[in-house]
Amino acid sequence: MGNTASPFQSVPGMFLSRVAESGGAEAFSYPLPDPGGAQEKWETLTWSQTRDRVRDLALGLHSLGVTSQARCAIASSTRIEWILADLAVLCAGGASTTIYPSSTPPDCTYIVSDSGSMVAFAEDDEQVAKLVAQRAQMPGLSKVIAFEGAAGGDDDWVMTLDELAATGAALHAERPDLFEELVAGVRPDHLATLIYTSGTTGRPKGVRLDHANWLYEARSMEELDTELRQQGWDLMNIDDVQYLWLPLAHVFGKVMQVSQLRIGFKTAVDGRVDRIVQNLAVVRPTFMAAAPRIFEKVYNRVVLQAKEGGAAKYRVFRWAVGVGDRVARRRESGGEPSGLLALQHKLADRLVFARLRALFGGRLKFLISGSAPLSPDIGRFFYGAGITILEGYGLTETSAGTFVNRPGDVRFGTVGLPMPGTEVRIAEDGEVLIRGGGVMRGYHNLSGATEEVLTEDGWFATGDIGVLEGGHLRITDRKKELIKTSGGKYVAPQGIESRFKALCPYVSNLVVHGDRRPYCVALVALDSEAIGTWAADNGLGGLDYAGLTREPKVREMVQEAVDELNRELPRHETVKRFAILPNDLTVEEGEITPSLKMRRRAVEDKYRELLDGMYEDTVQTL
Incomplete structure (x- = not known):
């Protein structure tokens, strides 16, 4: 299984190690709105520049009274400020509570109150207004920090992100060693993230994930990359480019974020779903994670475009899809197309598939699918077209990264093999049980709920029904569904x-x-x-x-x-x-x-x- 012990004490420690190693290299890129232009411009941040921004924000939070494991909520879509705020909270010693921007004011109130958040970051005027409207119900919330917009005007309860950074910069000038002291005080067992499950039924539960959970995830991803490299496969390396649009309020987005800190690849950040296709041509990622619905939409668009081209073009498309499916199935079983099938696939690639790959920017190595089941037929469609979708599996309670298919060992309909350091077994009733470094420490403020799903020896009951097929896990359904x-x-x-x-x-x-x-x-x-x-x-x-x-x-x-x-x-x-x-x-x-x-x-x-x-x-x- 390899060695999944992390050499770091905390996520901030891992972050500063990455800065020390990669300081002048590009860490992030993100779009800058250009009202007067036809095309958006993209700004970049090096690792050192990221550290400087995070340091000022972290010290600003410290000046507001954020201490060890104090909760700070973030109500925002995925954007560079989300990442900077999250890292700042962790570096100040606090813990991030995530809120979807689509949450209603009562839902925001519940999460802020239940988590005990003392500070909240809000994306814009709309998110600020939700918090202001419920202010009386959140007496423990002492400050709201706006990423953009008019902020609070004359209301000193609300301040801007720039104002917070300016406060921190002044503190850094007075006490230049304070930032490193705060980071050094964060331990593996300290709470890092409080993620509220999106809740397909009932009231969402707060899942407590500590620094050790995220350190395990980052180390496990690195260990997997090492294993695959020994087999001749390149998964992720420092030269890769990730396109990150996933909601960072969701555990799937978070695990992609912390993996970057360990491996050091570049990340292009833009959470606007309606910009995904346009951004692919600009970012030209080498990998991207997404929910199956995104792949379904791409598939649907390709099918519709083929139909719009007329009957003859659609017949060619359907022929190419059939060829691709046969190639995908051959590769699933460990073989490669040969003879007539190889010639047909080469022609299908020239007529159809090459244009599909160009849609993703032309240098894509793989895609990662999670959060919901991926249709095997859609997986094989992309696989036959030369685009590998690695379906994985995990829950908020397991820090997301728990199972994933491997390049060269893709089996559609399964979620792959366990990540290094993760154990799995199937209970008598078919429920999938998981044990490993990613499993949560428990639910927040829910007496007895943790004991219902987590045994004393660390086995977590997922609520999913599944079977193991040659080590690959196939999820057949939710136990309650x-x-x-x-x-x-x-x-x-x-x-x-x-x-x-x-x-x-x-x-x-x-x-x-x-x-x-x-x-x-x-x-x-x-x-x-x-x-x-x-x-x-x-x-x-x-x-x-x-x-x-x-x-x-x-x-x-x-x-x-x-x-x-x-x-x-x-x-x-x-x-x-x-x-x-x-x-x-x-x-x-x-x-x-x-x-x-x-x-x-x-x-x-x-x-x-x-x-x-x-x-x-x-x-x-x-």
Whole structure:
């Protein structure tokens, strides 16, 4: 398993070591809004410049009274200021509490209050306003620090990030050794991060992750890279470029952040999802992590562009996809294409796949998928096109990085092998149990909840059902989401839903339902962009989204995909009826989490009447 013991005492210690090693090298790049120009400009920070900014902010926090393990909340999308603020909190000895920018004011209040945060960073006027509106409910919050915007005006409760940095710079001039003293005081068992689970059901739980958790993750990633290099594979090195758009409020984004501190690669930071495609051409990353929904959107776009090119072009595209799938399956089994298949793949690459790789900037080594299941068909589509998606697995409670597929040993439908230093076993009821350096120390302010999932000897019960196949872990479903029909048959809905999205590029979500019911039905949410393109190509361009959901031609198109899905399923898993929803699932309506996981119970409760109707004699639709 290698040596996953970290040589550092804390994340700040690892950060300063990286600065000492790479000082003048580029650490980050990030966009600067250019109101007068047609294209955004990108600014860069070296490791030394990053250290200087972090030092001033950390000392500013110290002057505000932030001491060992004091919580500081961050309510912001992913941007360079998020990273600087987080590092500053840790270097001051404090712990970061993460808040999604999409959180409602009551949710912000709950997290700030439950965590005991004394300082909060807020991205802009909108985030500041949420906190100001709930100020009376957060008596322990002494200061709000705004990344941008008008801040507090005459309200001294709110200050700007620049004002905080200026305070810290003045303190540094008086006490030049104070920053290093604060960093030296941080120990491995000190709380580093308090992440509130996005909560597919119920109130979110605060997960306590200490410095040792993150040091393990960084060291494990480095150890994995060393193992792969010995096998002839290059995973990550100091010359790589990461494109980081993942929400840093989510554990997946955080683990990519701390890995950079250990390995030293450059990171381009921009959390705007609508800029991903444009940024890829600018950043030209060598690797990027994302949720499966992003890969689904890219896949859908490629399919739609091929269809828009006419029947002949689409036939060539489908032929190329078939060739790529055969190549992907050959490589999954440890072989390489040869003979006629190799010649066909070379032609398919020239006609189709090369342009897809160019979309990602032309120098991509791999992609990492996590947070939700990746459709094996979509994984193989990219693999056959020369783009390797390494699907992984982890939870907030395991610091994210727990399993991952390896280059040269990719098995789609699985989440790969354990990370170095992680142990796994399958309980009698099929639940996946994990033990290792990434496992949390416990839940925050929840008496008894930790003991329910974490044994005295360190085994964490994930709540996921899975099987081990030659060491590779296959997650079959969430333990609480398994469907048992009234006939006593078990159905794992996630696999069906994932497979369907590869069959129908016009759908954003499928919700399979059937617990204690005689058969399975489904709710279908359309992808607004993709269905708009389909409508224009099918003489329905004048209809809006709601109108398209009621259009018989749309239902026929979805029905064809459902029929194709059902042909691959056992009888008890087939979708007998479906309804098309009038709206896509959204974070704002509480139907999906900010990390793009579906809140199944919330969706079922909202559309309970519609679901009940599909078990009556007459099929009902909206």
